[in-house]
Amino acid sequence: MTAQLIDGNALARQIRAEVAGRTEGLKARGVQPQLSIILVGEDPASQVYTRHKVNDSTETGLSATLETYPASLSEEDLLARVRALNADPKVHGILVQLPLPKHMDSQKVIETISPTKDVDGFHVASAGALMVGRPGFWPCTPYGCMKMLESIGYELRGKHAVVIGRSNIVGKPMAMMLLGKNATVTMCHSATRDLKALTLQADVVVAAVGKRNVLTADMVKPGAVVIDVGMNRNDEGKLCGDVDFEGVKQVAGWITPVPGGVGPMTRAMLLVNTLEAAERASP
Numbered sequence: 032m033t034a035q036l037i038d039g040n041a042l043a044r045q046i047r048a049e050v051a052g053r054t055e056g057l058k059a060r061g062v063q064p065q066l067s068i069i070l071v072g073e074d075p076a077s078q079v080y081t082r083h084k085v086n087d088s089t090e091t092g093l094s095a096t097l098e099t100y101p102a103s104l105s106e107e108d109l110l111a112r113v114r115a116l117n118a119d120p121k122v123h124g125i126l127v128q129l130p131l132p133k134h135m136d137s138q139k140v141i142e143t144i145s146p147t148k149d150v151d152g153f154h155v156a157s158a159g160a161l162m163v164g165r166p167g168f169w170p171c172t173p174y175g176c177m178k179m180l181e182s183i184g185y186e187l188r189g190k191h192a193v194v195i196g197r198s199n200i201v202g203k204p205m206a207m208m209l210l211g212k213n214a215t216v217t218m219c220h221s222a223t224r225d226l227k228a229l230t231l232q233a234d235v236v237v238a239a240v241g242k243r244n245v246l247t248a249d250m251v252k253p254g255a256v257v258i259d260v261g262m263n264r265n266d267e268g269k270l271c272g273d274v275d276f277e278g279v280k281q282v283a284g285w286i287t288p289v290p291g292g293v294g295p296m297t298r299a300m301l302l303v304n305t306l307e308a309a310e311r312a313s314p
């Protein structure tokens with residue numbers, strides 16, 4: 032028996048169609064949802080990612096602008112630009128592409144974005160809202176993972192979910208979202224002892240470390256759901272996740288591929304958050 036695939040491309044396509052429909056509704060009321068993306072520096076990967084985000088937006092009827100600045104831009108000038116976008120009522124979502132040049136304090140920049148426009152969900156106010164269960168914006172990657180679990184009708188209540196990785200962007204918010212659905216959540220990280228003993232108990236494993244083969248077949252309980260957030264390159268330069276896909280798919284019940292899994296869902300949830308921001312701003 033091999034695991035069933037959770038197809039992120041297909042689910043993202045479905046979500047984009049829903050976003051397009053809701054966008055029509057807003058446009059009928061004279062509101063054009065608008066995402067502003069800021070890219071600082073010339074990192075080729077960031078250029079590709081931000082171009083994707085602009086294309087995704089325009090394909091679903093949102094409008095998106097990409098502003099690019101040289102790596103030499105001062106932090107002060109970047110903050111001034113963010114404040115101007117905060118004050119612009121036509122702009123509903125602001126995304127500052129990470130990583131930023133080393134001379135900038137990323138968290139300070141993110142904290143300058145108005146929480147009402149924080150479609151990445153990286154602001155402390157967004158993190159706090161998630162933690163106490165108030166409306167805010169959920170970070171796109173873990174939000175997309177939750178949608179993937181929902182798409183297979185998975186009941187999280189009472190299940191044991193193991194999250195590997197504790198980043199502010201994925202691991203921590205992922206654990207909060209799973210907890211919000213009444214799962215029993217274990218967070219694992221670099222200081223965890225006997226990771227395998229924990230993952231073998233898991234009904235759901237989310238691997239979000241950024242290292243290949245963090246999860247192998249011998250670490251997975253038969254039938255478990257495995258979500259792979261990793262985005263790595265193997266020796267041949269091919270994109271691969273944190274999970275040994277070929278091995279784990281022989282044991283798991285469900286598994287997400289890389290590419291075509293969490294990545295496209297991350298991008299789809301950015302559109303959802305942007306639309307949501309526009310709807311909240313135009314009640």
Ligand SMILES: Nc1nc(=O)c2c([nH]1)NC[C@@H]1CN(c3ccc(C(=O)N[C@@H](CCC(=O)O)C(=O)O)cc3)C=[N+]21
Nearest residue numbers: 126127128129130151289290291292293294295297298
């Ligand atoms: N402020 C900010 N917000 C972000 O959300 C953000 C960021 N900065 N900096 C960089 C990371 C990375 N990230 C990706 C999202 C989707 C794919 C994606 O769609 N991947 C495709 C493959 C793309 C390819 O072939 O390279 C897939 O997995 O199928 C990749 C990477 C968002 N990030």
